[in-house]
Each structure stands twice: as C-alpha cells, then as structure tokens.
Amino acid sequence: MVEKPDHLATRLSHAARDEALTQGGVNPVLQRASTVLVASADDLYDPDTWTYGRHGTATHRALKEALSELENAPCCALVSSGLLACTLPFMAFAEPGDHVLVSDNVYGPTRRFCDRFLRRWGCEVEYIDPTIGGDIETRIRPNTRLVFLESPGSLTFEIADVPAIAAVCRRAGVISVIDNTWSAGVFLKPIELGIDVSVQSTSKYVSGSADTLGGALFTRSDRLASKLKDAASDLGLSVSPDDAYLILRGLRTLPLRLERHGASGLKVAHWLQGRAEVARILHPALETDPFHKLWKRDFTGAAGLFGCCLSPDLAGRTSQFLDQLKLFGLGFSWGGFESLVIHCDPQLKRAASASVGLEGPLLRFSIGLEEPDDLIADLRQAFDSL
Ligand SMILES: Cc1ncc(COP(=O)(O)O)c(C=O)c1O
Known part of the structure; x- marks a missing residue:
C-alpha cells in the first residue's frame, strides 16, 4: 500500500490508527484525565513531559492527527467551540494599539467579539467589503496586525479572493486568518492558497450529528502555532475528551x-x-x-x-x-x-x-x-x- 494515499476519504479513514492511540481497536481510546502521573521527580518540570489533562490526552492527539489531514497543516490546535477558534487568533496575535481588518460578512458572534472584547482590549477594528480582493492593500497600515475572512460568508455567501488577499498579507507581514467552516476543509485548502491560519467550527459538518461543540485551528507556521498554544494555555482552555472522540467519529465520514x-x-x-x-x-x-x-x-x-x-x-x-x-x-x-x-x-x-x-x-x-x-x-x- 502507498505510504500516504492521495484521497482524503482514505486518509481520514486511516489517520490516527496507531496502536498507542487505539490499543488494538480502530478508534482511539477515550482517555479522561485531569491528573497525570510522571515517572520521576525530574519529569515534573520537564516541558516535554505530559503532566496534566488540560494539555490533552490520547483522544485529543488522535483527533489532532486526523484533522491535520483535512487542511494539510502539520499544526492543529483544538478548542471547545468554533467561536473560540475564530477569536483565539486575535487574542494570540493582536496587541493594544494594533489595527485589524475584518470581513464585513463574518458570523455574528465573531463580530460581537471584535466590537466588544477587542475594542476594550485597545485594538482598532475596521470592517472591509468581503469582495475587496487585492485592493485590501489600500487598507493596510503600519500597525495592521491581522486580517480575518469568512468565505463564503455564512449568511450572505460572498466568496473572498483568498489568494489575492493572502498575497497582500504576506508582502505586508500581516497575519491572515480565515473561517473555513463552510468548506469543512474538504472543498477549500486555505493554507495552500497562502493563508496563515485556517479555523473551523467542528460543531458543524466535521462532527455532523448536531450533538457536540468544538473548534480547530490549523497552520503550517511553528511560530504562529506556538503563539496560539501559549494563548490557549494562558487562558486555561481545554476540550473534553468525550467531545474530541465524537468529533473524530464524525470526521471519518x-x-x-x-x-x-x-x-x-x-x-x-x-x-x-x-x-x-x-x-x-x-x-x-x-x-x-x-x-x-x-x-x-x-x-x-x-x-x-x-x-x-x-x-x-x-x-x-x-x-x-x-x-x-x-x-x-x-x-x-x-x-x-x-x-x-x-x-x-x-x-x-x-x-x-x-x-x-x-x-x-x-x-x-x-x-x-x-x-x-x-x-x-x-x-x-x-x-x-x-
Ligand atoms: C461561520 C461560523 N463560524 C463559527 C461558528 C461558531 O461555531 P460554534 O457554534 O462551534 O461556536 C459558527 C456557528 O454557527 C458559524 O456559523
């Protein structure tokens, strides 16, 4: 058998099937943990040792491995809702005094976060026409930190010119983020089109059964992944292993x-x-x-x-x-x-x-x-x- 089949359906079916994660089954073990015991006293403060349940369990690891196949991104972070997947990049990358550009068609609660939380945080939020394309260049300022897109908009269905916007962001050193929930990562590969961070609500198509909440963030940049991880850790975010299990079950199909x-x-x-x-x-x-x-x-x-x-x-x-x-x-x-x-x-x-x-x-x-x-x-x- 080829090492990595081309077809997504095959890769999703076979992802995260390592014996260490499944213990012989085809699904990962459902591992619930807050307390984790380490082997020796030195391990307690070793940054590379797993020391606490909030950092994830084997179930979370399996979901992250499988999700990485979806968006072709080696770095995947899990959060407990799609809304948090949308808002975490702002909290991880934007600082007081920064300017952010947000597509005018974003999901209502993402917009509310920008209008309330982000403005209180001291960021200037500017909404842009979802059809702006490469003209976004005219809106970039020296303090512009981040551009946030949703394509298609989940109410009004405008498609953004993602490669054009991503190229402008690259040249200007601005971080580009997209809410990719509509395509579920199957029909659009934003990272291959030059976007820095793709986010999704896994509560929707990925889980597919209307019975769980979750979000995921994807990037190929170790630097951005590390900032996202730090923000999640500083905020104390965690995902229930039961939810991670259900989301992975949906992802397979x-x-x-x-x-x-x-x-x-x-x-x-x-x-x-x-x-x-x-x-x-x-x-x-x-x-x-x-x-x-x-x-x-x-x-x-x-x-x-x-x-x-x-x-x-x-x-x-x-x-x-x-x-x-x-x-x-x-x-x-x-x-x-x-x-x-x-x-x-x-x-x-x-x-x-x-x-x-x-x-x-x-x-x-x-x-x-x-x-x-x-x-x-x-x-x-x-x-x-x-
Ligand atoms: C486009 C879009 N992004 C994000 C979210 C938030 O997802 P969640 O409900 O998992 O927080 C939603 C929810 O409806 C959505 O429609």
Missing part, C-alpha cells in the same frame, strides 16, 4: 456526507430558483451566482448551506412560511444530518457598505441528509399555504 449535503443542497436550490416567491438564491455553486467564477477557481465542491432571498411582497409573511415547514427545523446551527432554516434579517449587519443589498427577506437553509424530494415537497406545501 465527512467527505461522504459532505458530497450528499452538497448535491441535495443544489437540488433544493435549483427548485427554489424556479419559484415565483423567490427573488434570488445565494449559492456560489450556481452558475447564475455573482461569485461562481471565484468559487469554481478555488473550491472543489459545495456544502449544503445557502441563502434564499424571498420576493419583497413576502416581507411580512416570512415567519408564517417558516412555521408551516414540517421537515425543516428552526435552528441556528448547520452542518448536521437534519435540515434547518432560519430567517436572517434581524442579524444582518454591515459597516463597510450601506446594506447587504437584498431585494427581500433572507432565509438560510442547511440541507441535511434527508431525501431532497421530501424536502422539496415540504417547501412546496409551505409556499402553497401562503
């Missing part, structure tokens, strides 16, 4: 599930496109989408999360439509086996541009693993009831 999420998502999106009640679909894999060209250039597939802008005359009836749905749950998360929908307007915020510029109310669908024809039938009856 990620490519297969994501393929189905993507195909079903496109089927539902195409059907919605043909409805009179729909003004526009926000889905970069649709040829009609303004970001399709960029998506095609940088991504190798699509997830099952997309937006649907209803026609303006339905503005007062969005809740009535959502309440009619039987198979779609009303819930904020995404990436699980179950289909979900939310209306987004109450949480759409923009600073760099006047508004998001949509014709009518915005819905966001997360297409799960149900039969897409059943989902379409559910949408049809909800539209017909209006």
Whole structure:
C-alpha cells in the first residue's frame, strides 16, 4: 500500500490508527484525565513531559492527527467551540494599539467579539467589503496586525479572493486568518492558497450529528502555532475528551456526507430558483451566482448551506412560511444530518457598505441528509399555504 494515499476519504479513514492511540481497536481510546502521573521527580518540570489533562490526552492527539489531514497543516490546535477558534487568533496575535481588518460578512458572534472584547482590549477594528480582493492593500497600515475572512460568508455567501488577499498579507507581514467552516476543509485548502491560519467550527459538518461543540485551528507556521498554544494555555482552555472522540467519529465520514449535503443542497436550490416567491438564491455553486467564477477557481465542491432571498411582497409573511415547514427545523446551527432554516434579517449587519443589498427577506437553509424530494415537497406545501 502507498505510504500516504492521495484521497482524503482514505486518509481520514486511516489517520490516527496507531496502536498507542487505539490499543488494538480502530478508534482511539477515550482517555479522561485531569491528573497525570510522571515517572520521576525530574519529569515534573520537564516541558516535554505530559503532566496534566488540560494539555490533552490520547483522544485529543488522535483527533489532532486526523484533522491535520483535512487542511494539510502539520499544526492543529483544538478548542471547545468554533467561536473560540475564530477569536483565539486575535487574542494570540493582536496587541493594544494594533489595527485589524475584518470581513464585513463574518458570523455574528465573531463580530460581537471584535466590537466588544477587542475594542476594550485597545485594538482598532475596521470592517472591509468581503469582495475587496487585492485592493485590501489600500487598507493596510503600519500597525495592521491581522486580517480575518469568512468565505463564503455564512449568511450572505460572498466568496473572498483568498489568494489575492493572502498575497497582500504576506508582502505586508500581516497575519491572515480565515473561517473555513463552510468548506469543512474538504472543498477549500486555505493554507495552500497562502493563508496563515485556517479555523473551523467542528460543531458543524466535521462532527455532523448536531450533538457536540468544538473548534480547530490549523497552520503550517511553528511560530504562529506556538503563539496560539501559549494563548490557549494562558487562558486555561481545554476540550473534553468525550467531545474530541465524537468529533473524530464524525470526521471519518465527512467527505461522504459532505458530497450528499452538497448535491441535495443544489437540488433544493435549483427548485427554489424556479419559484415565483423567490427573488434570488445565494449559492456560489450556481452558475447564475455573482461569485461562481471565484468559487469554481478555488473550491472543489459545495456544502449544503445557502441563502434564499424571498420576493419583497413576502416581507411580512416570512415567519408564517417558516412555521408551516414540517421537515425543516428552526435552528441556528448547520452542518448536521437534519435540515434547518432560519430567517436572517434581524442579524444582518454591515459597516463597510450601506446594506447587504437584498431585494427581500433572507432565509438560510442547511440541507441535511434527508431525501431532497421530501424536502422539496415540504417547501412546496409551505409556499402553497401562503
Ligand atoms: C461561520 C461560523 N463560524 C463559527 C461558528 C461558531 O461555531 P460554534 O457554534 O462551534 O461556536 C459558527 C456557528 O454557527 C458559524 O456559523
């Protein structure tokens, strides 16, 4: 057998299967620990010896090894939520007086962290148009420390010109970070495109069962990895081994599930496109989408999360439509086996541009693993009831 197979599904199936981690099974041992006993008194203060459960156990090591395959990054750090994966780079790299550039389409709690915590920390936060591309160069100042992107935006689905932005950051010595949760690291390889740190909420597609919370950070830079590790250690962050176990269990089947999420998502999106009640679909894999060209250039597939802008005359009836749905749950998360929908307007915020510029109310669908024809039938009856 070849040493390292090319296909991600094969690598994820075989990653972290070392006897030391599995003790003969195919899964790692579920090792719970706070106390760790060391062999001799000298080991107590040896920085290379494992001395405490907060530093992770065999279960965490197995998850990190397997996750590293996903983003082709040798350095992987685990945190207890996706939000913490987004905020940790700011805490690790930015200092009082620094300026940071943040894409205007970031996930709401990431934005709230920037507006509250980071400003109190003494950093200047500037929001940038998600479509800024290489023009980001004009926003870089001598004290710009970090650029944070989310692509596609998880509500409005703009695709950033990642290689162009990463190249500007490299030249200027600015650290680039991207929230890569939508692609789950399967369809977009930000680090190969020049990004310094890729982060993900593993609560979504990676775990895939809507029953655990987690986050992961990836980099190829030992220097940045060491700063992230120090920040996590200074803040006392830790991840439960039970969560690490569940996330690894999901990771093994990620490519297969994501393929189905993507195909079903496109089927539902195409059907919605043909409805009179729909003004526009926000889905970069649709040829009609303004970001399709960029998506095609940088991504190798699509997830099952997309937006649907209803026609303006339905503005007062969005809740009535959502309440009619039987198979779609009303819930904020995404990436699980179950289909979900939310209306987004109450949480759409923009600073760099006047508004998001949509014709009518915005819905966001997360297409799960149900039969897409059943989902379409559910949408049809909800539209017909209006
Ligand atoms: C794009 C994006 N990033 C990060 C997060 C945060 O993930 P978690 O819920 O694991 O904290 C979310 C959660 O919805 C998200 O949508």
